[in-house]
Amino acid sequence: MKKVYDVIVIGAGHAGIEAALAAARMGKSTLLTTLEKAGVALMPCNPAIGGTAKGHLVREVDALGGQMGLSADEALLQIKMLNRGKGPAVFSLRGQADKALYHDVMLRVLENQKNLDVLYDETTKILVKDGVAHGITTLENGEIEGQAVVIATGVYLNGRTIIGAETKSSGPVGFKNATHLTDNLLSLGIDIRRFKTGTPARIAKDSIDYDEMEVQEGESDIGTFSFMNDGNLYSQMPCWLTYTNEKTHEIIRKNIKRSPLYNGTIHGIGPRYCPSIEDKVMRFPDKTRHQIFVEPEGRDSDLMYIQGMSSSLPKDVQEEMYHSIKGLTHARFIRYAYAIEYDCINPLELSSSLQVKRIKGLYSAGQINGSSGYEEAAAQGLMAGINAALYVDEKPPFTLNRDEAYIGVLIDDLVTKGTNEPYRMMTARAEYRLRLRQDNADLRLTEKGYSLGLATEERLKKMQERREEIERIVRLSETVKIKKENGGIFERYEGVQVEKTMPVKEALKHPGITFDVLKEVTNAFSEFSKSALFSAEVMIKYAGYLEKEDAAIRDARRLEEKILPEDIDYNALSGLRIEARQKLSKIRPATLGQASRISGVSPADITVLLIYLKTAK
Numbered sequence: 305m306k307k308v309y310d311v312i313v314i315g316a317g318h319a320g321i322e323a324a325l326a327a328a329r330m331g332k333s334t335l336l337t338t339l340e341k342a343g344v345a346l347m348p349c350n351p352a353i354g355g356t357a358k359g360h361l362v363r364e365v366d367a368l369g370g371q372m373g374l375s376a377d378e379a380l381l382q383i384k385m386l387n388r389g390k391g392p393a394v395f396s397l398r399g400q401a402d403k404a405l406y407h408d409v410m411l412r413v414l415e416n417q418k419n420l421d422v423l424y425d426e427t428t429k430i431l432v433k434d435g436v437a438h439g440i441t442t443l444e445n446g447e448i449e450g451q452a453v454v455i456a457t458g459v460y461l462n463g464r465t466i467i468g469a470e471t472k473s474s475g476p477v478g479f480k481n482a483t484h485l486t487d488n489l490l491s492l493g494i495d496i497r498r499f500k501t502g503t504p505a506r507i508a509k510d511s512i513d514y515d516e517m518e519v520q521e522g523e524s525d526i527g528t529f530s531f532m533n534d535g536n537l538y539s540q541m542p543c544w545l546t547y548t549n550e551k552t553h554e555i556i557r558k559n560i561k562r563s564p565l566y567n568g569t570i571h572g573i574g575p576r577y578c579p580s581i582e583d584k585v586m587r588f589p590d591k592t593r594h595q596i597f598v599e600p601e602g603r604d605s606d607l608m609y610i611q612g613m614s615s616s617l618p619k620d621v622q623e624e625m626y627h628s629i630k631g632l633t634h635a636r637f638i639r640y641a642y643a644i645e646y647d648c649i650n651p652l653e654l655s656s657s658l659q660v661k662r663i664k665g666l667y668s669a670g671q672i673n674g675s676s677g678y679e680e681a682a683a684q685g686l687m688a689g690i691n692a693a694l695y696v697d698e699k700p701p702f703t704l705n706r707d708e709a710y711i712g713v714l715i716d717d718l719v720t721k722g723t724n725e726p727y728r729m730m731t732a733r734a735e736y737r738l739r740l741r742q743d744n745a746d747l748r749l750t751e752k753g754y755s756l757g758l759a760t761e762e763r764l765k766k767m768q769e770r771r772e773e774i775e776r777i778v779r780l781s782e783t784v785k786i787k788k789e790n791g792g793i794f795e796r797y798e799g800v801q802v803e804k805t806m807p808v809k810e811a812l813k814h815p816g817i818t819f820d821v822l823k824e825v826t827n828a829f830s831e832f833s834k835s836a837l838f839s840a841e842v843m844i845k846y847a848g849y850l851e852k853e854d855a856a857i858r859d860a861r862r863l864e865e866k867i868l869p870e871d872i873d874y875n876a877l878s879g880l881r882i883e884a885r886q887k888l889s890k891i892r893p894a895t896l897g898q899a900s901r902i903s904g905v906s907p908a909d910i911t912v913l914l915i916y917l918k919t920a921k
Contacts, residue, residue, distance in 0.1 A: 307421075309335045310696045311689070312440055312450035314427045314485075316344045318678045319670025319685030320456035321410055322370050326689030327454075328420040329369065330757045332696055335450065336414065337423045337442060339460065339480050344422075345375070345410035347403045347678065348459075348476035349503045351601045351609050354529065356386055357729040358679035359396035360710045363745035365682050366530045367767075368690075369758035371413060372682040373529035379406040381541040381600060382522035392842045393737040397529060400522075400543065402602040423448075428484035430455070430666060432492060437666040443484070452692035454667040456685055459501065461486050461647035461672065466564045467640055468618025476503070476644055486647045493662060495650035499726050500572030501676060502580050502643040504613040505622060507598075509606050511636035517544035517598060527835060531746045531770075532763060541600050544631065547593040548581070548612075551628040556585045559621045564643060570616065572645035575676050575726035580614045580643070581625070596629060607638055616643035648672050651718035652891055657691040657701035658684060658715065661892065667692050673718055676726035683711045690756060702756060705864060707736045707857040709749060720891065720901050735860075736853050738846055743839050747771055770836055777832055777840035781809040790825040797821050812844045863910075864897035866917055879912035 311327040313320050316338035324336040338344060353376040354362050366373030382400040414422055429441035430453055439449040463481035465474045475481040490496055522540035563582050564570045574580070579587065584594055597611040610632070615622060619640050626632050651673045653660055658673075660666040669688035670681035691701045704712035713734045718727060734740050740748070750767040753759030786793075787805050794802040797816035808826070811817050819829055819837045829837060843850070874880060874888040883904040893899040896917070900910050 306448060307333070309333050309421075309448065309450040311335070311452045311454065311692045312337065312448065313454045313456060313689070314338075314440065315456035315458055315460070315670070316414070316422070317346060317456060317458040317670060317681060318372065319458070319681035319688070320454070321345055321414065322365065322372065322682045322685035323454045323456055323667075323669055323689030323692065324420055325371050325413070325417060326369075326686050326758055327693045328417050330690065330693040332419060332693045334420045335423060335448065336420060337425055337427050337440070339426055339475070339482065340424055341411070342407075343475070343479050344414065345407045346476065346479075347401065347406060349501070350611060351381075351401055351403050351599055352398060353401050353678060354396060354398040355679075356394065356396045356398075357710060357731045357733070358677060359386070359398060359529070360731070360740065360742045360745070361679040361683045361714070361729060362397070362529045363531070363742045364709050364711050364749055365679075365686050366532075367745040367749040367759070368686060368753035369750075369756075369760065369763065370682065370686045371410070372679070374532060375406060375409045375413065376401055377528045377530050377533050378409045379403075380528065381603065382543065383526065383528065383540070384523050385526045391738075392743070392838075392846075393741055394731045396731075396742060397527065399529065400541065400599055402605075404602050404605065426480075426482055426484065429488045430485075430492065430663075432663055432666070435662065436664045451696045452665045452667065454669060454685075454688045454692050455485075455649075455672055456668075456670045456681070456688070457482055457485065458671045458681070459644055459646040462645075464645045466570060466616045466643045466645070468562060468564065468616070468621070469569070470618075471569065474644075477639075489649070494653055494660065496647050497650055497674065498572040498645055499648050499674065500570055500574045500643055500645045501578070501726060502574070502614040502616055503641060504610040504615065505626065505637055505641040506601070506607040506639040507610060507626070507632065508636040508638055509600070509608045511634050512544075512598065512608060513631045513633065514544055517546040517631040519543075520545050520597065525834065531750075531766065541603070543600070544598040546596045546598065546629055546631045548585075548596060548625075548629055549593055552625050553585045553592075555621065555625045555628060556582050556617070559617060560586065562618050562621060564616045570643055570645060573725045574643075575728060577728045577730070578614065578676065578726075580616065581612065582615060582617060598631070613641060615641040617641070646671070648674050650674070650722060652722040654719045655701075656703045656715060656719055656894055656898070658688040658719075659691065659695070659701070665692075665695055671726075674723045674727055675714070675718065676728050680714060680727070680729050683714055687711060687715060690758065702752075704749075705861075706734070707739060707860065709745075710734055710740055713740075716898070716901065720893065720898050721903055736857060738849055739853050739857070741842065743835065743842070747774075747839075770833075770839075773832060773836040774840045774843070777829065777836060778809075778843060780828060781812065781840070781844060782807055784808045784826060784828045786811045786822070786825060793817065793821055793825055809844055812841060860897060863900055864895050866896035866914070868893055868895060868899060868913070868917075869920075872916075877912055877916055879915075880909050881906065884909040
């Protein structure tokens, strides 16, 4: 008799891994199915984790007890802090990762995880009876029963790769694609779309002239992704910066009719914020050059990733345009750039728990939900795995509000607003950025992860110690004084004269004064960690702004606390406009707050719903 699983996860990419590990760590017997071993934790595009807003997501996944941050730290080649010229709300870690090592680390974690089995097979069908998922059918192992199912198939559903006139039914990097599951999802009434993404060429590292490019070194002592690590990364590898030029752009313009993107070969919708080089040249004709970063794919890899040169142009055109770029004149192609089209679900089909609305026990996470990026996928996978485990235990779902985490913003955007193109997380999407910093993700989320049975006691203890350290720093800043005779630091770092004694807390309100600067005049804070000092400094320096954000959060929460009945008949509410009725009936928001964020629902419509809720009581 075949084993019956609590949770079955389809796909072992960044979403599937987090989903499977979350369910298994929460004590559920879990099966992770994927097409082939080599595709586990595959990084088919850039060899990097993090980036603007994405670094926030990695920290949040880590704080809840997820795996991405820990594995990324093991595989890091280089790390940098982005957005240093902006405020601390948008500081974001980005790390170059060794692709092969990242795969190996994740594979080891999966194989050693209690309650988790891994099966290499293609899933062809979701088993559904009376609107409830109860397992899957696979190509070689037949039916497998499970109480909850998570779909995390990435870009593999009917994947098709495109290079010029060459098209191939394939997953990324030439891997096998999944050709059966889409038809099954359509038969279940799920709305399927076609999206597209792309990746640059991979160039032999010994064919590049590095002297013609600008070296880009990593940074030290800026922390790593996981709160469980000491924050130091040794032996970093450099990247390089070069640029396209007018010759490159002329080659692209001359051959644009051969571009699948412009001649109708590609039908899928591509990502707005990660366009191909031909798209950049055609959309921004006034730009005389575009940045190109040359990045190593691993310590022992012969491949270099050419970031910024994503393309689907024919091979001969790719060679001509790459060879027109400084440092790449003699570039030898190991793998040509390609575009990939794939099937994905309309995320409006999902509730805030990532459960498919029409099918109980069926969850969906990652690029199949219309998002782009490893980090967005991991965040959704973690949440889907948590909620699948809670569903098995007949417990309420776990969701995060927009004021609690970037994960909450990501999922709310997808399931409330939907997306007509691959969705990318950005700091601008979050209303409460100062609250949702990457440095305080543990303070915001680790207790939640622990209460779910996901974050370990060791992780909780580490967070509590860090929180106490931050509180001690804040208290000490009220009593330690900067003496009048040390006022020269204000002139040196701010260009202003200050001739009075003041507490450190007051001194930090000056933009140019930091704990680093204060080391020159006091050693009262020398015992504290750099991460705790940074978090305390932001809390002190931006206290007024944080109070304003908190007030806005309280106002927004009033709408979030007003629950809309699941069976509400929007067509029967006479005060609603037609568009609002249609959108509300389709999306069926859980709260008045969610309803207010639906495109096409006006403040007047919200007032109608508010009156309805009052009279319905």
